[in-house]
Amino acid sequence: MxxxxxxxxxxxxxxxxxxxxxxxxxxxxxxxxxxxxxxxxxxxxxxxxxxxxxxxxxxxxxxxxxxxxxxxxxxxxxxxxxxxxxxxxxxxxxxxxxxxxxxxxxxxxxxxxxxxxxxxxxxxxxxxxxxxxxxxxxxxxxxxxxxxxxxxxxxxxxxxxxxxxxxxxxxxxxxxxxxxxxxxxxxxxxxxxxxxxxxxxxxxxxxxxxxxMPSQIAVNITQQIDRILLHPILGLPLFFAGMFAVFWVVWNVGLPSQDIMDKITGWLQTNAIEPLVSPLPKLAQDFIVNGLWGGLATVASFVPLLVLFFMIMAVLEDSGYLSRSAYLMDAFMAKLGLDGRSFVMQMMGFGCNVPALMGTRVMRSKALRLLTMLVIPFALCAARLQVFVFIIAAVVPNGNGVLVLFSLYLLSFVAAIVTAALFQGVFKNEEPFVLELPPYRVPTLKHVLLRGWGEVKQFLTRASGFITLGCVAVWVVTNLPLGATGLNTIGGQIGQFLSPIMEPIGINPYLTLALLFGVIAKEVVVGSLAVIYGLGADAVTNQIAGTVTFIQAYSFCIFCLLYTPCLTTTATLFNEAKSWKFTLFALAYSFGLAWVASFIFYQSALALGFK
The missing domain is CATH 3.40.50.300 (P-loop containing nucleotide triphosphate hydrolases)
Incomplete structure (x- = not known):
């Protein structure tokens, strides 16, 4: 034939x-x-x-x-x-x-x-x-x-x-x-x-x-840069210094943009939303203004920050630098049963866990794929980023929030390392790692802008339905039975019911409820806080600043970073692993790790006299 x-x-x-x-x-x-x-x-x-x-x-x-x-x-x-x-x-x-x-x-x-x-x-x-x-x-x-x-x-x-x-x-x-x-x-x-x-x-x-083909390509700019950035001693410190710079820019340039968006959404609420719904009954007005609009407006205030974040990541990725992180981390990852590709997927999860999980298809070893899929959901995705920025900005004074934010980024890698160390014997990988490093390239402005807008558009398209659903659900449980307020509502009772689990890690019933709805999508956490408290973004920030201590807020962030991933990530995890057993194990493990990590931090901080 x-x-x-x-x-x-x-x-x-x-x-x-x-x-x-x-x-x-x-x-x-x-x-x-x-x-x-x-x-x-x-x-x-x-x-x-x-x-x-x-x-x-x-x-x-x-x-x-x-x-x-x-x-x-x-x-x-x-x-x-x-x-x-x-x-x-x-x-x-x-x-x-x-x-x-x-x-x-x-x-x-x-x-x-x-x-x-x-x-x-x-x-x-x-x-x-x-x-x-x-x-x-x-x-x-x-x-x-x-x-x-x-x-x-x-x-x-x-x-x-x-x-x-x-x-x-x-x-x-x-x-x-x-x-x-x-x-x-x-x-x-x-x-x-x-x-x-x-x-x-x-x-x-x-x-x-x-x-x-030239017999030997002459020493060029890429090789000269790599002598520094891929240096066996300086390489990793320089990488993490660069990532710290990313968070510094996001915090010091992106965060102020939230105030601009708050003013825009506030103006729209005062001059458009409230007059439009004024003929409706009080309950309907409250649902639209404090429930639906309040949650969506709070999430929308982070859109400029996310655009900036994705544009910076586009520069790093298109330049060829992030692919070198795989080379830098491969030797260390190999000791944990992973390899450089696992680190790359972890970095991909920095934007969203879903494409990172799908990216494991490039791995031939099933064991390597499963172990990598187990650690990817710990990546500090864009949805969690806005939650952390919101909480940290409320409780950390003197502009030191970038240090706290960066510590959570480092913690995401610690969680991945601990997980890989625990399970490398279960998921044994023998697949060799081969990587061809691309030359450094100067990203075009068009590509950077398209990437920033494209990622945010995808983010909003994917999350808008979940955010709306989450805000509506939160409003319902925090306003029923009719006339009830605070802890007497259904939501308050749910938060109190879970208090024996969450109090030892410093998370109050209101924050517990926000985390519960965050299982739908992590973006819902920020919107749900606005709905739970029935306040705008600025007022919610002040409320949290007055009722939540730093160690409570940091424990909340640790738990949010590590606990059960969102529904979209869970569905992708199942589709890629093709195993309910593995998927349920991953969900249970992430929740358990989140609780243990938050418990160790919170109780240790209390024992040391922090409040």
Missing amino acids: NCHSGTTAIKATKAVKRVALIGMPNTGKSTLFNRLTGATAFVGNWPGVTVDLLQAHININHETVEFVDLPGIYDLNGFSEDEKVVQYFLESFGVDLVIVILNAAQIDRQIRIALQIKALGLPAIILLNMADEAKYYGVEIQVNELSKRLELPVFLLSAKYGRGYERAYREICQKLAESVTTHKITNLKNCLSEKADISVEEMENILTGAVQ
């Missing part, structure tokens, strides 16, 4: 043509996907960012075309979860065109995928991305000769800056106009074993004379 007998050609009678983007991790696939479709797919400068099928529809040649950004893979014949996703896609869905994206500076190591796609008989074009970097490194590519040898169109491109994009786009349009059939691999494994097992000799024959 030859490969073409395993490739089914189907007449394109369907209304939507399909284009698939395939390439190794960190070749700029998502950047090109965004440029082609106008979408805002997550773009990062480390391997394994794209871990699911990203889709977008655009109009080309007066017809709808579906673009699919597949996970980055190293080999079509691989066995990792992300490689299985690509294999399943090619066997299950027809394609009219495959765009193979290669890093032009690493074409000698990446040409295999292009040759595999060719061997499978799929219609394709080859885009050699990062052509500007290749030129800088002295890589010379004879595009016409390479295209002739591959028998496929080949283009040099810089998806980041758009150089060469127009020519490549015209070729894509031309190929789609010529497409009258869709192609689906009916037996991928057989095809791969027979025709797509590309030898080193075959790759060398294609490249020799068409590609000139």
Whole structure:
């Protein structure tokens, strides 16, 4: 059997043509996907960012075309979860065109995928991305000769800056106009074993004379910077110093923006919301103003801070620095049964735990995946960040809140380290860790702004429903029975019922209720506090400052950092682990660890005379 007998050609009678983007991790696939479709797919400068099928529809040649950004893979014949996703896609869905994206500076190591796609008989074009970097490194590519040898169109491109994009786009349009059939691999494994097992000799024959690789890339800026940032002694201190700088900027620049948003939401409440609901009964007015609007407005006050946070993270990620954290932490992580990729996923969880959990698909070892998934929910995500900023700003005087905030960031790593040490014997990993560090790159302002806005938009889209639901639920339990107030309400009684568990860790019934609704989504915690107290953001801050001590507030933050993750994270944890037993264990363990950590801190602080 030859490969073409395993490739089914189907007449394109369907209304939507399909284009698939395939390439190794960190070749700029998502950047090109965004440029082609106008979408805002997550773009990062480390391997394994794209871990699911990203889709977008655009109009080309007066017809709808579906673009699919597949996970980055190293080999079509691989066995990792992300490689299985690509294999399943090619066997299950027809394609009219495959765009193979290669890093032009690493074409000698990446040409295999292009040759595999060719061997499978799929219609394709080859885009050699990062052509500007290749030129800088002295890589010379004879595009016409390479295209002739591959028998496929080949283009040099810089998806980041758009150089060469127009020519490549015209070729894509031309190929789609010529497409009258869709192609689906009916037996991928057989095809791969027979025709797509590309030898080193075959790759060398294609490249020799068409590609000139420098015998040794000269010392460049990346290597000079890495001598300092990857220094065996200075590397980690510099990394954590950089992360402290991130929190300093968030605290000293982002926090003041909350006051501006508070004034805007306050003005809207006084001049729009309250006059609009004034004809309604008092109970309905209270529900809309103090319940729904109060909670949503409090959460909205943190939007500028989150935009700033995500923009800073975009700079760190797109520059290539965060991927080096995996290299720095690998030796230490290996002693705990993890590796550098686990640290990268922990950093991804810094924005949201969900994509970090999905990112574990790049790991072939099931044990490594499970252990990594167990520690990821301890990452200080953006939702928890706004809770901590809100609480710390209320109880920490003299602008020292950034130190407290950074200590919680460090605590998230301590929790991950303790967890890995406890369970490395249960989840034994023997998979080797291989990482190719990308060169340092200067992020474009457009990408940084798109990332900041895109992440916040995703954050609000994902959380808005939960926030609304949570605020409504909190208002109901804090206003029933009718006429009841404070601890006499349903919510107050729930808080009192849980007091034997929460009092030993310094958390009062009001804060307990907020944590309870935080299981829906951590963003709900801040909104629920406004609803529970029936006050605006400033008034709630003053209320907490007057009723909650520092050690109570810090114990609350510890518990919020470590306890049961939100519903979306829990659902993702189950989907990735495919085990209810593991999911329930992870939930129970995180709650137990949160309580023990808060108990040790709070009781130790009391014993030392702190209040």
